[in-house]
Amino acid sequence: xxxxxxxxxxxxxxxxxxxxxxxxxxxxxxxxxxxxxxxxxxxxxxxxxxxxxxxxxxxxxxxxxxxxxxxxxxxxxxxxxxxxxxxxxxxxxxxxxxxxxxxxxxxxxxxxxxxxxxxxxxxxxxxxxxxxxxxxxxxxxxxxxxxxxxxxxxxxxxxxxxxxxxxxxxxxxxxxxxxxxxxxxxxxxxxxxxxxxxxxxxxxxxxxxxxxxxxxxxxxxxxxxxxxxxxxxxxxxxxxxxxxxxxxxxxxxxxxxxxxxxxxxxxxxxxxxxxxxxxxxxxxxxx
Amino acid sequence: xxxxxxxxxxxxxxxxxxxxxxxxxxxxxxxxxxxxxxxxxxxxxxxxxxxxxxxxxxxxxxxxxxxxxxxxxxxxxxxxxxxxxxxxxxxxxxxxxxxxxxxxxxxxxxxxxxxxxxxxxxxxxxxxxxxxxxxxxxxxxxxxxxxxxxxxxxxxxxxxxxxxxxxxxxxxxxxxxxxxxxxxxxxxxxxxxxxxxx
Numbered sequence: 289x290x291x292x293x294x295x296x297x298x299x300x301x302x303x304x305x306x307x308x309x310x311x312x313x314x315x316x317x318x319x320x321x322x323x324x325x326x327x328x329x330x331x332x333x334x335x336x337x338x339x340x341x342x343x344x345x346x347x348x349x350x351x352x353x354x355x356x357x358x359x360x361x362x363x364x365x366x367x368x369x370x371x372x373x374x375x376x377x378x379x380x381x382x383x384x385x386x387x388x389x390x391x392x393x394x395x396x397x398x399x400x401x402x403x404x405x406x407x408x409x410x411x412x413x414x415x416x417x418x419x420x421x422x423x424x425x426x427x428x429x430x431x432x433x434x435x436x437x438x439x440x441x442x443x444x445x446x447x448x449x450x451x452x453x454x455x456x457x458x459x460x461x462x463x464x465x466x467x468x469x470x471x472x473x474x475x476x477x478x479x480x481x482x483x484x485x486x487x488x489x490x491x492x493x494x495x496x497x498x499x500x501x502x503x504x505x506x507x508x509x510x511x512x513x514x515x516x517x518x519x520x521x522x523x524x525x526x527x528x529x530x531x532x533x534x535x536x537x538x539x540x541x542x543x544x545x546x547x548x549x550x551x552x553x554x555x556x557x558x559x560x561x562x563x564x565x566x567x568x569x570x571x572x573x574x575x
Numbered sequence: 576x577x578x579x580x581x582x583x584x585x586x587x588x589x590x591x592x593x594x595x596x597x598x599x600x601x602x603x604x605x606x607x608x609x610x611x612x613x614x615x616x617x618x619x620x621x622x623x624x625x626x627x628x629x630x631x632x633x634x635x636x637x638x639x640x641x642x643x644x645x646x647x648x649x650x651x652x653x654x655x656x657x658x659x660x661x662x663x664x665x666x667x668x669x670x671x672x673x674x675x676x677x678x679x680x681x682x683x684x685x686x687x688x689x690x691x692x693x694x695x696x697x698x699x700x701x702x703x704x705x706x707x708x709x710x711x712x713x714x715x716x717x718x719x720x721x722x723x724x725x726x727x728x729x730x731x732x733x734x735x736x737x738x739x740x741x742x743x744x745x746x747x748x749x750x751x752x753x754x755x756x757x758x759x760x761x762x763x764x765x766x767x768x769x770x771x772x773x
Contacts, residue, residue, distance in 0.1 A: 420642075464655040467626050472670035473642040548683045570691045572662060 308566060315563020318556030324376070325553065329372030332365050348541050355541040357527075369522035369545045371553055374504045377438055377517075381507070382499035384442035386449060386492060393453035397461065407450065414447040423506055427515045437516045441503045449495040456491055460484055490568030497561040501554035508550060526549045544573065576601055576644060577715045577746060582632035584615075592618045593629075594770045598748075600715055605738070605747045607757030609687065610767035616750045617651065619767065620717040623748065624648030630640045642669065645714035649721050651750075653704040657692045664688030664705055671710040681706050682729060698725045705733065715737050715746040724749070734760050 348355040354363035396407035414422075423440045430436035460466060460483070469479050510516030511525025519526055524546050531542035577600040592615045600606055600623075610616050621627045623634055624646050628709040636645050651704040659668050667673060667688070680691060681702045687695050695703075701721055708716060718737070722730040741747055749758055757764050766773045 464626070464650055466656045468648075468656050469669065471625065471644040471647060473644065474669075483658055488656075512580075571693055 311566050312563050314559040319561035321556045325371045328368045346574055354545040357542055366522050367381040367549050370524040370527050373523045377507045378500045381438045381441035381503040382496055385445040385499050386496045389449035391445040392450045396454050397457040411447045411451050424515050427510050432515055434517055437507050440527055441506050445499055445502055452491055460487055494561050494565045497557055501558040577636045579634045580632055582629045584618055584629050592770055596772055600746045600748050602744045602746045605741045605762045606763030607764040608750045609754055609757055614767045615770045616767050617719050620719050620750050623643055624717045643712040647708040648707055648717045649704055649719055650719035651726055653700045655705050659692055662692055667703055667707055673706050717748045719750045750762045
């Protein structure tokens with residue numbers, strides 16, 4: 289009596305796209321959305337910033353998709369302006385954070401044991417404190433405003449990336465292929481450029497992109513509770529805190545759409561970060 | 576002469592790996608180093624190649640230490656000895672431009688040059704690291720289990736090439752569990768047991 293054992297073949301997704309293609313498609317879509325937000329803000333100019341008292345608190349309609357606020361601003365235009373402000377604050381703050389992380393990681397791994405101990409202590413100290421409290425303290429101490437928010441976000445977001453970079457550099461330094469390179473007579477400068485950098489730049493780039501959503505959300509949070517950007521700026525945090533006063537009166541569109549758009553922007557950056565991580569690592573090519 | 580004198584080594588002070596090992600490798604000599612696992616064979620090889628620094632004792636190769644090192648080491652797991660983000664072609668040519676004859680003798684195909692280390696097999700990668708190490712400037716080769724993962728025919732090809740290089744003056748320290756193999760290729764064989772040479 290013999291019976292053939294039937295092992296079912298793994299069903300492939302019928303779309304013909306694998307995980308990799310999906311991730312890259314998502315990343316590309318995210319990049320397009322972000323680019324169009326930045327472009328739309330430029331094209332809109334003063335629209336959405338200047339008040340128009342003839343159409344106050346109009347609910348969403350075909351001509352005004354996101355409705356209008358108490359001063360007659362078009363909420364779609366205002367949201368786009370807000371997202372644009374968030375993008376710039378996020379870009380500057382995240383870039384400064386990555387720079388701080390890189391310098392600290394290099395300092396920790398090249399300047400001896402005491403430097404490593406000092407940086408590790410700083411990382412632990414910064415990660416031990418509640419993020420938002422530190423943000424509020426710094427922003428408040430600096431007197432609020434755009435510059436204060438950027439500095440507050442920048443100096444609180446380096447620990448995680450510093451820790452990753454430090455571990456990566458330490459691991460590389462003791463890797464056999466680095467010693468092989470040394471034994472073939474290569475200088476540390478050559479090894480730094482040809483062996484260390486290709487391993488570190490994906491971490492830096494992904495780190496930068498994934499810092500963005502953090503920076504943007506914290507900027508919005510700071511502004512929402514009044515320690516952030518000036519109330520006159522069309523920032524998402526300002527829009528959300530303004531909407532609080534009208535939510536109870538049933539003007540739901542003032543909070544819902546800006547909030548959803550902020551979420552969408554953050555998800556776009558997340559998609560780009562994942563796509564970059566995939567692209568940067570040759571070992572992930574088949575996934 | 577590549578000479579290790581009275582080498583002591585321990586990762587942790589209470590567990591010495593090597594205690595007072597001396598070994599001299601002459602040009603044109605092929606020493607087989609065998610012994611049980613964990614006996615310190617690879618550690619001795621790495622110390623003689625300059626990958627590890629001995630706690631006590633010294634290693635001299637009688638040549639200057641700048642530029643291409645006269646002592647080259649072949650890792651038993653070659654995947655650790657290559658940059659995972661480099662393609663094979665770049666790995667092979669990092670230190671010198673290997674000649675066609677050696678490449679073909681090792682059975683290394685040009686088709687691998689576009690691939691990454693994880694895209695070729697362990698045995699293929701082993702041959703790639705061997706080719707990379709066989710520069711004319713290499714005087715001594717520490718070969719740690721380099722043919723353990725190869726098929727018998729490729730193994731024979733590689734040992735034929737290494738024996739020819741040995742006759743031309745290359746000193747080889749072959750580390751292996753394979754006592755019959757060492758008996759066949761080595762000029763002399765030494766056995767290591769719990770951190771000492773017998």
